[in-house]
Amino acid sequence: MKSLSWNVRGLGSPRAVRRLRHLIKQQNPRMVFLMETKLDKKRMEMARKSCGLVNGIEIEAEWTRGGLCLAWKDDIEVTLKIFSKWHIDVLVKEDGIQEEWQFTGLYGSPYLRDQNLVWNLLRRLNQECNYPWLVAGDFNEIMYSFEKSGGLPRDQRRMEVFRDILEECQLMDIGYSGVWYTWERGNLPETNIRERLDRGVANGKWINLFPLGSIQHIPYSTPNHCPLLIMQIDSQEIEVFTLKPGRLWRNHLRRSLKEIWESSLKPLMDKLKNLQIGLTKWTNTLKGKKGELKKRLTKELETMLKEDRDDETFSKIIDTKIHLNMEIEKDEVYWEQRARVNWLQFGDRNTAYFHNCATARR
Structure with a gap:
């Protein structure tokens, strides 16, 4: 099974929806988690259905900020546990896998004043979790100074707090490719910044359930955040997806x-x-x-x-x-x-x- 996590930074334009539709067609994920949709529930539902995703949960944006969506296809069973403007927490049941596993799509606050709220949320979810657990999304924080290039140095204390939270929740990076650079560019060369903000982490139970599971980034044609492709693969499962493009000029x-x-x-x-x-x-x-x-x-x-x-x-x-x-x-x-x-x-x-x-x- 494939899943997709992507900070889309707005789905209000037809072009943005076309990009999402192309990506879903290309990768064929069974579950998709989107952040910063910047849409209300009705418009997000229309965009989701136009991408062929009939089932979904929408958390509407506050004016032009935030907005989450978790969508999935009919061949998996998804049960909602809890949600907020920062996260969507569900249980996932796949055919051929006896044990349910927990997925949390997380959007960390870009504002320092709200960061502790997100970390406390992770702590509560960890205390209530008895399942194999995967957390993926945009954490809006890095673990080490080498995960940032350009711009002002990241505060060491903030990175230490982030590492301590992951250690406390017993969440581990799913390989190096589970972290990807996002980048922005302003009017000056020194504002060309790269940061590893998007990542996927999982507990030991999830890693044992999917010994071949991994996360990799997908280079994409839109600026800033690149999508994360999550491969939930056990030893029995190998999937090959192909794209058949065509266009007459x-x-x-x-x-x-x-x-x-x-x-x-x-x-x-x-x-x-x-x-x-x-x-x-x-x-x-x-x-x-x-x-x-x-x-x-x-x-x-x-x-x-x-x-x-x-x-x-x-x-x-x-x-x-x-x-x-x-x-x-x-x-x-x-x-x-x-x-x-x-x-x-x-x-x-x-x-x-x-x-x-x-x-x-x-």
């Missing part, structure tokens, strides 16, 4: 039509047959190239995000993200036009079934 189509048509001097019917064969080859070639382009851009982005950043590297990261964003949008627009319905407005899901329906209509 209108301008390329016109040029290709002209080239294919003018390449033959045969009679009309023979030219039409030659055109059919040529367009079939062109379509298959283009689809393959589009898939390779997305993979290449994602790989380049991942490599650049791991490197130390100067102004030149930062510019390359921005260019790569813009290019990747364009490719994602082209894929969305293609299926929207092909189905000939306003599925983004009325909530039809961008799934393989929906694609097959569009192909059958053709």
Whole structure:
């Protein structure tokens, strides 16, 4: 089973929802935890359903701050225990796994005055927890000074308190990849900051239940927080997910039509047959190239995000993200036009079934 944790920093625009929909389609998680949605319950429910997630719990934002959402698919059973504006705590039951486990999606306060409230919340949850327990989200705190690059040094006392809380709750990092850099950039070079704020931690029972479980970041085309992909894998379970991107370019189509048509001097019917064969080859070639382009851009982005950043590297990261964003949008627009319905407005899901329906209509 896969789960996803992401500080989306607002889902109020169609573009942000498209990014989320693309990520869910690409990774196919069974459970998704979102932070800083900045939406009320009604709008968040609409965004969630448009991503194909029928079941969910929404904690609406306070004006333009906060907002949480936990969503899941029908093949798992999720029972709500308790929630607040800082967290959503549930029990999860999966097919093939006899024991229930506890998941807490946590959004740590970005304000120092509220940080103790979040840490006390973790303490209470730990006291009441008798299950394998996973906590994931944006803690808005780092454990050690080397987890921050740029900007003002983090206060040592705050980091010590955070480490003490995790030790008291017997929560351990699920590997190094469970921590990821977030970054921001202002008008000055010294404001280029990287911090490991997003992470996943678990107790010993959860680690024993999922001996192959891990957390890794996903390089993504939006700035700041990258999604965390949580792999709840036992020794019996190996999942492979693939993405099948495709999009026909209108301008390329016109040029290709002209080239294919003018390449033959045969009679009309023979030219039409030659055109059919040529367009079939062109379509298959283009689809393959589009898939390779997305993979290449994602790989380049991942490599650049791991490197130390100067102004030149930062510019390359921005260019790569813009290019990747364009490719994602082209894929969305293609299926929207092909189905000939306003599925983004009325909530039809961008799934393989929906694609097959569009192909059958053709």
